[in-house]
Amino acid sequence: MAMNPAGHPAEAVPMQGRYDGLPGQPGAATVVQYTTVNITSEPPQDHxxxxxxxxxxxxxxxxxxxxxxxxxxxxxxxxxxxxxxxxxxxxxxxxxxxxxxxxxxxxxxxxxxxxxxxxxxxxxxxxxxxxxxxxxxxxx
Missing domain, CATH: 1.20.58 (Methane Monooxygenase Hydroxylase; Chain G, domain 1)
Structure with missing residues (x-):
């Protein structure tokens, strides 16, 4: 199981719709992995x-x-x-x-x-x- 940078397991979500692969291969569902990245940017300064x-x-x-x-x-x-x-x-x-x-x-x-x-x-x-x-x- 793949892990994202935050340490949480990545979600596997099948794509919706039809995917035609290479000629001669049957259509297959494609799995796309979404990872959540925890961007910790510092808050804006007001000076x-x-x-x-x-x-x-x-x-x-x-x-x-x-x-x-x-x-x-x-x-x-x-x-x-x-x-x-x-x-x-x-x-x-x-x-x-x-x-x-x-x-x-x-x-x-x-x-x-x-x-x-x-x-x-x-x-x-x-x-x-x-x-x-x-x-x-x-x-x-």
């Missing part, structure tokens, strides 16, 4: 935590809000049993989260660079001004 972080901490161009909305839709679809819809909304939320994270990181990096350059320029200007006043005051 709700990542979406909340993007919404709260880095929300450039409202991408964090859009990602949060798609994450909630993915969770609703998963609860309703529509796994394909949940996968679609989850992948859209993941894409929006990636863009929000990248754009937010770039904005933070540019902000740090601007602050450092401005503080260095201000420090240099203060040093030039103070040394200029000190030198001109004592020359007279």
């Amino acid at each position: 709700i935590i990542w979406s909340l972080c993007c919404f709260v901490y880095s929300n450039p161009c409202c991408l964090g809000l859009a990602a949060l909305i798609f994450s909630i839709k993915a969770r609703d679809r998963k609860v309703a049993g529509d796994l394909n819809g949940a996968r679609h909304y989850g992948s859209t939320a993941r894409c929006l989260n990636i863009w929000a994270t990248v754009l937010g990181s770039i904005m933070i990096l540019i902000s740090f660079i601007v602050i450092i350059v401005m503080s260095v320029q201000a420090h240099n200007a203060v040093n030039r001004y103070s040394s200029y006043n000190y030198n001109t005051r004592w020359r007279k």
Whole structure:
């Protein structure tokens, strides 16, 4: 007896209708074996935590809000049993989260660079001004 991958015996079901074999052979019933395959795929992810972080901490161009909305839709679809819809909304939320994270990181990096350059320029200007006043005051 044949076994399927899940360990259950395979079912033998005769085909309905007439089967004409090779010429000269009488018609015979054909046996088709059906096996049940237990596909264990992981449930679709909704990325709700990542979406909340993007919404709260880095929300450039409202991408964090859009990602949060798609994450909630993915969770609703998963609860309703529509796994394909949940996968679609989850992948859209993941894409929006990636863009929000990248754009937010770039904005933070540019902000740090601007602050450092401005503080260095201000420090240099203060040093030039103070040394200029000190030198001109004592020359007279």
